[in-house]
Amino acid sequence: MDISPHVVVVGLGYAGLPLAVAFAEAGVQVVGLDVAPKRVEMINGGASYIDDIADERLNDVVTSGAFSATVDPACLERATDIIICVPTPLTKHRIPDMRPIESASRTVAACLRPGQLVVLESTTYPGTTDEVVRPILEDSGLQAGVDFALAYSPERIDPGATGSGGFTLRNTPKLVGGLTESCAARAAALYGRVVDCLVPVSSPRIAEMAKLFENIFRNVNMALVNELSILCERMDLDVWEVLDAAATKPFGFTRFNPSPGVGGHCIPVDPFYLTWKAREYGMHTRFVELAGEINENMPRHVVGRVTRALNDQMKSLKGSRILALGVAYKANVSDMRGSPAIAVIEGLVSDGAEVRYHDPHVPEVHVAGSSMKSVPLTSDEIAHADCVLVLTDHSSVDYGLVVDHARMVVDTRNCVRKSRLSSLKQQVCA
Ligand SMILES: NC(=O)c1ccc[n+]([C@@H]2O[C@H](COP(=O)([O-])OP(=O)(O)OC[C@H]3O[C@@H](n4cnc5c(N)ncnc54)[C@H](O)[C@@H]3O)[C@@H](O)[C@H]2O)c1
Structure with a gap:
């Protein structure tokens, strides 16, 4: 007999909200549980705070009654399936901060009933589901794999790109690692309602490690291309042309762009979950540490590029007016978490520059203790800047206007193509 699932998604952020909406759209009854009353209120009012979920989409599932949000853990009692999507940040000492996972697990444990499925989706080190979540849930007196099912299934969404590269929750293969075979089968049956291709793996640990491997692969390759971009600059080689050339190889090469x-x-966060866990096994994950070091130095490098570019024009950074284009951490999102643009702007300001910014997705930012508002991108604004600094490659920005009016551009994202730069005094690719 197919019992209709009743899903509770714990943590309604970038990962949890799209998942909850997808289940609701698939006809599953979903309740979202969050500790942030403001978020709960917005969801129930049909107002989305996540770029990839349009208000209309959210509103449809809220008004149909398929999805609602609450701060009341009592909703867990009615659930057949519980999915935990809470944050996994680092502490100020850069070690895993397990408090959100522990606290969400305790909340679930307090209401746990026989027959329920609990799935962890948060990105975390191998062993978390078994060593952290399981004991907390078993404090309820119920046994994992016997009285309730337990699994790990990592979130793989690409914020801002959802749908645009053709990859959505539905057509992105989803890893599922169950504590037992029946836990895995139970989780696969649930996710089968919203995902076309499920990839069962033999344990939660394999799925946890696979997710970290995916993100570390990206982090290391981003660091590699960033380091080579600095070398290309010193050798007076156009790194973008080098990449275009290398990327013609149809096998054995994956393109990553400088930033x-x-x-x-x-x-920037997840790899350090593995670094921390690796110490327990007497290992130093040197690639991870090195990639972090190179990537963290990039904002300082960009400040140096702007300084040198101005210097070539007989200007000092101190007193120069810089217009930063884009402050979100990546294209076409409003997410500011960990954005290198903030470190770049702080560096410019502390060296005496007067910085303004334009970002169609981010109306206001807080930099070095004060708030800045996005300025409209007009020809006057561009022309008044001693340097226009492209930091995020938002597709809605009119780079043609920049080309037509900028006195100088430092382009860290290759938005302003060389072919369009004949009217510019100088182009610098960081
Ligand atoms: N953002 C992404 O694109 C992405 C992609 C893949 C995986 N992930 C992973 O998914 C997890 C969640 O990330 P996110 O970006 O959605 O975080 P987020 O900060 O956007 O959202 C987390 C939500 O959880 C809520 N929360 C925190 N503690 C809670 C608790 N104890 N009970 C109930 N709700 C609680 C917060 O209020 C918030 O609404 C992280 O492990 C992250 O690494 C994120």
């Missing part, structure tokens, strides 16, 4: 640094909640 002013690596931001977001995942790529």
